[in-house]
Amino acid sequence: QVQLQESGPGLVKPSQTLSLTCTVSGGSISSGSYYWSWIRQPAGKGLEWIGRMYASGSTNYNPSLESRVTISLDTSKNQFSLKLSSVTAADTAVYFCAREVGRGSNFWNYWGQGTLVTVSS
């Protein structure tokens, strides 16, 4: 059974870079044919897809965040990461990592529990 777990600082200062890692267990991120995604949810609000990455290095980002986002894979650690630069209070949210159901399916049945990141000085 695939499991995902987010980790990273819970507090980031404005204008700095938010960095999160998703550790995957129960399956290899490099051997499977899946895209690995980040999705976020401000408190009391809806979900926003941030972007996705395939083991080959192929990425897709939400245009609303594309200029500030980088998603990368570390296959040696079976992890993938999110970096979001120049953060503001509007980036305060619960951040989820997720794996899609099947290659290119673009909907998700494996999710991490989510991690709250607060942007504040």
Add this chain to the structure above:
Amino acid sequence: ENVLAQSPGTLSLSPGERATLSCRASQSVSSSFLAWYQQKPGQAPRLLIYGASSRATGIPDRFSGSGSGTDFTLTISRLEPEDFAVYYCQQYGTFPLTFGGGTKVEIK
């Protein structure tokens, strides 16, 4: 961007009643690439429906999805106590992948 509008914002119903949730897209959703999720407080979303009408693994048959083009519906035939939650639709036909704003199903 394909914007999804969910209605109503809140649905107040009693256990055993039928729930009908709507998701309307600003552009036609190609190949009915629409999914529904259930989310409870403090939890990640749970996939219920994909392809507009296919139930995900382990999802009870009281959950059903229908629709095509720009109008989609999630129906819960008889509400169980564990079904009171927030429901989101998501389209995956075009990038960026987008979600609706959610419908909260609360106990009346």
